[in-house]
Amino acid sequence: MLLSVKDLAVSFGGVHALALSQFSLRDKELRVIIGPNGAGKSTFLDILCGKTKADKGQVFFNDTLITGKTEVQIARLGIGRKFQKPSVFPGLSVYDNLLLAARMKKDIFSSLFFKATRELNDRLHQVAEKVGLVPQLQKLAGSLSHGQQQWLEIAIVVLQDPKLMLVDEPAAGLSTEETEKTGALLLELSNDHSIIVIEHDMQFVQQIAKERVTVLVSGRLLMEDTFSVVRNDQRVIDCYLGRTNPQLEII
Numbered sequence: 001m002l003l004s005v006k007d008l009a010v011s012f013g014g015v016h017a018l019a020l021s022q023f024s025l026r027d028k029e030l031r032v033i034i035g036p037n038g039a040g041k042s043t044f045l046d047i048l049c050g051k052t053k054a055d056k057g058q059v060f061f062n063d064t065l066i067t068g069k070t071e072v073q074i075a076r077l078g079i080g081r082k083f084q085k086p087s088v089f090p091g092l093s094v095y096d097n098l099l100l101a102a103r104m105k106k107d108i109f110s111s112l113f114f115k116a117t118r119e120l121n122d123r124l125h126q127v128a129e130k131v132g133l134v135p136q137l138q139k140l141a142g143s144l145s146h147g148q149q150q151w152l153e154i155a156i157v158v159l160q161d162p163k164l165m166l167v168d169e170p171a172a173g174l175s176t177e178e179t180e181k182t183g184a185l186l187l188e189l190s191n192d193h194s195i196i197v198i199e200h201d202m203q204f205v206q207q208i209a210k211e212r213v214t215v216l217v218s219g220r221l222l223m224e225d226t227f228s229v230v231r232n233d234q235r236v237i238d239c240y241l242g243r244t245n246p247q248l249e250i251i
């Protein structure tokens, strides 16, 4: 297993945000985590990337215990995170955003990567091509569509070449076409990376969940199965009822 989690728990002011007895992920697996608001999904990713410290439990990544390590140490080991909130600089071009991200995070990139500017330039182009942003390289990030900004955010994570990518709500606020394109991009990226995606948009989940879907409710694991089993499970249906999330109507 690339990632394995045991008895992980964290509380905030007495509220149990996460109490996850077990979770594991294979190399190159794309796992989607769903669950109603406040289920602990973001908290889980926060623990995996070192942003939040667990009160107890263990996370092994590639057989290395990472609980207790800093965000930079965890990033160096190969875990990259795309947060829900946009973090690109709107007044800089797409190219300069990528360049800046590479320079700011140079301690987590291989030194080889920095040997020559041409090498770096080639890498930035290669990543831009992967996410379909080559025509926009010289455009200001602030002038991009919402979808293109998401792809730039994803590109910044890909630049780091992480073994595991943590992707928080990549389809939020995107058009149907952009959502489909984002799904296709994540599926393609899953050929080279393991990916955990948190998502509320069930159409999008259906598109990308080729393997197991994990359902969290109130910080706990409710079930893990294929999307078709999960969507028809009465407990999953019940935990979403009354929460008026139109994206979940497909269930």
Ligand SMILES: Nc1ncnc2c1ncn2[C@@H]1O[C@H](COP(=O)(O)OP(=O)(O)OP(=O)(O)O)[C@@H](O)[C@H]1O
Pocket (backbone or CB within 6 Å): 012, 013, 015, 016, 017, 035, 036, 037, 038, 039, 040, 041, 042, 043, 044
């Ligand atoms: N820094 C924090 N301080 C206090 N409480 C927090 C903090 N972060 C999360 N929580 C609480 O922990 C619980 C889990 O929150 P979390 O954001 O992980 O859920 P989520 O499943 O990602 O929800 P959403 O789908 O709305 O993003 C919630 O009750 C939330 O209010």
